[in-house]
Amino acid sequence: MTTLAESKTEMTEMLLPNETNNLGRALGGTVLHWMDICAAISSMRFAGNQCVTASMDHVDFVSPIDLGEVAVIESYVFNTGTTSIDVKVDVHAEDPRNDERRLATSSFFTFVAVDDDGRPTEVPDLECPTAAEEALRQEAIEDRRDQLEDIIERLEAAD
Known part of the structure; x- marks a missing residue:
């Protein structure tokens, strides 16, 4: 068994000119690349095996990350199946000059653990031994449910 805390991963990236649009x-x-890498590290830490991306849920970019700002990418495992691992990923934009920080985007990834031959392999059960870990897990489950319900509403409104 592996804990949610053991899967927690944080990456930081400075936004440089080659990674920007014309604005x-x-x-x-x-x-998305940064998110996938961070989530993959969480999955591999959790599973103790190589993990491959199976899916990524809907992504809304709610705030831009500007040239020279720091992107803080945080992820953790919040649910598992037999061979699958669900990971929540949050990205914040941070201005290192004044410590301002804001949410840029958030999403949910699903990975599959694979053995040395590339075949799906079982993952450990997720443990949340502290109240803080269980609260994070429940928050991720509820956030994912809310996001999926919002997508359904958007699709129904488009009909």
Whole structure:
């Protein structure tokens, strides 16, 4: 058994000119790349095996990351199946000159643990031994449910 805390991962990236659009803001693909890497590290720490991305849920970019700002990418495992691992990823934009920090985007990834031959392999059960870990887990489950319900409403409104 592995704990949620053991899967926690934080990465930081400074947004440089090659990763920006013509407005000096982070390219969406760059942010998604960072999210995928951070989530993969959480998955591998949790499973003790190589893990591959199976899916990524809907992503809304709610705030830009501007040239020269720092992107803080945080992830943790919040649910598991037999071979699958669900990971929550949050990205914050941080201005290192004044310590301002804001949410840029958030999403949920699913990974599959694989053995040395690339075949799916079982993952340990997720343990949340502290109240803080259980609260994070419940928050992620509720956030994912809310996000999926919002997508359904958007699709129904488009009909």
